[in-house]
Amino acid sequence: MQAKKWLLLTVMTVAATAALWRMHLPAALLIGPMLAGIVLALCGGDIALPRAPYILAQTVVGAFISRAATPDLLPSFLSRWPLFLAVVLATIAASGLLGWLLYRRYVMPETTGIWGTSPGGATAMVVMAEANGADARLVAFMQYSRVICVALAASLVAHFWQGRGGSVWLDVVWFPAPQWPSLLPLIGLFVLGALVGFGTRVPSGAMLAPMAVGGALHLSGVAIAEVPAWLLAATYAAIGWRIGLGFTRRVALHAARSLPAILGSIVALMSFCGVLAWVIVRLAGVDALTAYLATCPGGMDTVAIIAATSPVDLSFVMTLQTVRFFLVTFLAPPMARFLASRAERHSHGGSGGNPF
Template sequence: MLHSPRVVRWLVLIVLSLVAVSLLESIHLPAALLLGPMFIAILFAVTKQMVSLNRTLFRAAQAVVGAMIARAMPIEVFKEMQHTWPIFIMTVFSVIAVSTLLGAVLAKCKVLPGTTALWGSSPGGATAMTLMAGNFGADVRLVAFMQYLRVLLVTLLATVVSHYLAPESAATSAITQLEQPIAWGAFIITLAIILFALILSRFIALPAAPLLLSMIMSNLAMNVGGLQIELPLPLLAMAYAMIGWSIGSRFTKDILRYAFHTLPATLLSVILLMAICCLFAWMLVEYAGIDPLSAYLATSPGGADSVAIIASSVSVNQPFVMSMQTGRFIAVLCLGPALSRLIARWLH
């Protein structure tokens, strides 16, 4: 296969990625569209059979993900932030403080390099955190390992919790979304926004610029301009595949060996973070009168994208859940670089 034509290698990569996505979808894993291609790319990389990825396509994939994140931030989310601001501030910054502390401990104990431990522990959207981490000196491969390990564990627990607290609801598989009709007018406008953000990102020095600019512009178009952000599943699948392949292609046997060597400590930190977030959820139930499932999903450290998928398929207070998740995501985007530099100075 190493000596086969490039097009054949690409076809094998695509087919195996589709098989991996189908397998992960069969267990209702929200991050399947990204994790499947990433796992196959890792397999290709460690066997030294990886194909080269076009940088422009990767940046375009970032812009698509930015629009996807913006779509999960309707105006109701920001109204909910304003309505519940004391609870919002307490919950959001408590989770960030705990995750930062755990990252600092991992770095101080030299389990992982400083900025890598911090970005890997950050409770924002896993894809966004992984994309931004590389701009601040972190090892993207280890950040991806930490982030998606947490996504996997949090998603499995969230699925179980949702099953028992809302047994009448069923999670919607991404594959079934193919049956939904496409609003072509809104889709063309969304593509125009993504393209403009991609072009503009070449002239603005921002970490993960395509993602951030697309997210901001799409959110303004939706909440100020009243436009619909239309992202058909095939487009999202291609974007996630590009990002998954890009991350997976950077793995080597040595980095995999190192990642598994750190697994016990990383797993312990993830479980500890999840347990503390469950404690925060219990406090919301006891002292703020929030229903248990909404409280759990609101404090869950799995990332806004994964939680949005679960919250859309069960009976919860979606504006409350997404206001907490979105607020934490925005806070991590704003505070992440400063915290990264602070931890780096502290370690030295």
């Protein structure tokens, strides 16, 4: 019986992912499995992804993220580091405030709203949120709602700015020929992540360890860990199933009821980042499209594709996006704990406490 349910989940996943892929929807490889898992869970499917595949999936995500630390990142950052840091910290502060308000207004439980509004890599935030005690299902709902909104907005802005359509989709080689210079570092990072994930209690250590080591190797030009498309698809499927299969009717209804507030927080953060883009134009002398894409809150891979097909300063865009991602990754856990404790004290101070 369990085998039939896993087979059904696989068929639903392939169908949903293929449909979203043909629509060129951002994060289709993760949203498809997540939707399939949600449908099966809400229809009574009582299966769950074991911990081991989920830990291994985190190691692949960490290795994949490490590719963002390109050798030209450091020179680009050092040339304008005060501006980059100011913009990134302002964005993190704004997202933290929005998450805190979602908790204070009883829209999201505990630190879930803070993780959900964090402007980092959506997959990384979901993994870290679960490791730090937040509701990964609602975090995923918030994060990928923003990814879609940001991708659509950025695509439209780039389209009208250029006067022509800039594709946000690239052809993918699913089974490339093995390249040992990039495959060996990937295997090493995979082993490192597995050792940390299974052998320690470090929250999301299976992702953070290969991300840090792989980022250092790539930044120094020593090696780059290329993740094959088929392995990335399997990884996203595992993470999507982990999230989707954990949904219940109560969680789904709560997500639906919270959608207006979530969309409001997304619009507020995108608007704030638009103001930051205007500041960058005035202070750094870059064009408006470069500044806008550099400050887009989330969806770094999608922004990279849009920027690569647009007449912008790609180095500037990716430097700011990458610096923000790594800072959010390391600052999100202490920030979530701090803001949640502040909100909890306010709740006990007279508003009756959080109902979750």
